[in-house]
Amino acid sequence: MFINAEWIEKDEKIRVVNPANGELVQEINKGTKEDAIAAIKSAKGAFYTWSRTTALERSQILEKIAQRILERKDELANIITTEMGKPLVNAIYEVESSSAYFKWFAEEARRIYGEQIPSNATNKRMMTIKQPIGVIAAITPWNFPLQMLSRKLSPALAAGCTCLIRPSSQSPISAIELVKIFEECGVPKGVINLVCGSAEEITDVWLESPDVKKISFTGSTEVGIELMKKAANTVKKVSMELGGHAPFIVFEDADLELAVEGAINIKFNSSGQQCVCANRMYVQESIYDEFIQKYVEKVKDLPVGDGRDLKCRVGPLINQSAITKMNEQVQDAVSKGAVILCGGKRAEIEPLKNGYFYEPTVLADVNDSMLITSEETFGPVAPIMKFVTEEEVLKQANDTEFGLASYFYTNDLSRAYRVFENLEYGIVGINDVAPFAVQAPFGGWKTSGLGVEGAHGIDEYLEVKLGSFLLKMN
Structure with a gap:
């Protein structure tokens, strides 16, 4: 002191x-x-x-x-x-x-x-x-x-x-x-x-x-x-x-490679333990399968380990309570129809078993009835949902008490302006998962x-x- x-x-x-x-x-x-x-x-x-x-x-x-x-x-x-x-x-x-x-x-x-x-x-x-x-x-x-x-x-x-x-x-x-x-x-x-x-x-x-x-x-x-x-x-x-519960939206006209890389960074930086992390990922129906395939391939390659190892990309969670929360959200999602595409459990291999490591996880077929779509995750679990129209996804993205950060990918300039103006969040990244700068305001709407x-x-x-x-x- x-x-x-x-x-x-x-x-x-x-x-x-x-x-x-x-x-x-x-x-x-x-x-x-x-x-x-x-x-x-x-x-x-x-x-x-x-x-x-x-x-x-x-x-x-x-x-x-x-x-x-x-x-x-x-x-x-x-x-x-x-x-x-x-x-x-x-x-x-x-x-x-x-x-x-x-x-x-x-x-x-x-x-x-x-x-x-x-x-x-x-x-x-x-x-x-x-x-x-x-x-x-x-x-x-x-x-x-x-x-x-x-x-x-x-x-x-x-x-x-x-x-x-x-x-x-x-x-x-x-x-x-x-x-x-x-x-x-x-x-x-x-x-x-x-x-x-x-x-x-x-x-x-x-x-x-x-x-x-x-x-x-x-x-x-x-x-x-x-x-x-x-x-x-x-x-x-x-x-x-x-708190935050950031939506991450990928429209069918987006640069898919850029969106996949952005989704990796904003979900798994700091092991997902950021209030601005993507908590709900919405992908338009026509590119849903392709996005998931590319995304899961990259997630599986993420090195997990002690953060002091320069090769490490995903470190431990802060404590046992964080591990418990990950398990509860994943198990709830699976019980309601979600599919685990990779991860889904605590990392238990020899170098990691003494720490609070959770495997980088991707869930598909997620729906709004699941805890993970309304409760802040704060961990390396990515839930992915399918949407059809812009109006539909905006309604889903805004249907939350939170309003800190949000992200979307599109190459349509008109859509970019429309979605930017209609997302109810203090921070919006357009084809950008790092809209944070000392010279920019950082603050949330709603709760x-x-x-x-x-x-x-x-x-x-x-x-x-x-x-x-x-x-x-x-």
Whole structure:
């Protein structure tokens, strides 16, 4: 734990385990309610000074952080892979992306503009300025332990906020290393405070405190709803990046090879443990069989193993509960008529049996009665459904409470515009499964979230203040 610029030792520890082999990675200090309160006091005490630093000073510190992250790229990527399992190629992308967020918001720190408002009276002048909201709490998940934190802290620090951090207890080491980088790069005392521990002892304290002005959370919709309820008691500002259930649509006029490759990447990157992963795959009837044949051939060739092996493409799931969920969804689908074309069970060959590995799986003949078509999967299982018309597939794709990411493939420009405009999602990839960039907004519709990160994300950490000046006129 890191509170008021001090690393604090505790008797009680949290065990961090490598999901690829079950081995202990590290024991970290477990915080208590008292630690959560001390963190608030530290951040509140530092806010007055940090919020009044110049934009240039904050920008220079963030530039140093961005550079230091890149200098430690290989080390940080190895930490991510070891604590949560994703293949190194995905972990390296995560580190590079994390650095890019600090670089972007280093520049945005100097662009926090107000505006002059035309007045209706000759003796009055009106203007707005933007000021940091105050102490913020960033609560992050295990699947992107460095990037999610960077995406929240970089705009918060750029805006002049002081920060409380609670990373997932399953993958907290990346957050600890990021805080060490903050120390190296001159983030002042009290501006950053890190506490690991249970939600009841840490997050609830921050939610109840009137001194914490904003909560930024990434995680499940169910947990997000509960946090919003608790935040309402002190009228906190909240931004939420919640669950997803992304449709992936392939129209008959699509470039089939491109669509197959895209479907491989967006389903199996990070072993399917991303909120933007394709969860429902719709293929038009006339190309359904050809798509499946090509897709299954490639899925069968995906190397499964410890993410530290550079040949590995699919790593372990995070824990036994994830394996159980995969089994439940697959068995439910098969009981309702789905056909397993490959995979369909836990990987049990000798090098993998001690880890939480699930075979890359493709299900055909899937229908809407199955759990997997409504429940977020978060694993390497691809359910494929057949559709006939554009109108039909749009109705199916939008028939969900979620609205984060979506993808479709077509070479028809008119269709591209129609489908883009009619998909009820905050992010739409057209012939593109990587529509994510630091300079682009990232946020969901419906129960997939509130607010945006990335571009415009700094506004989530600012308050707008109106000044109206009544002048004495000569």
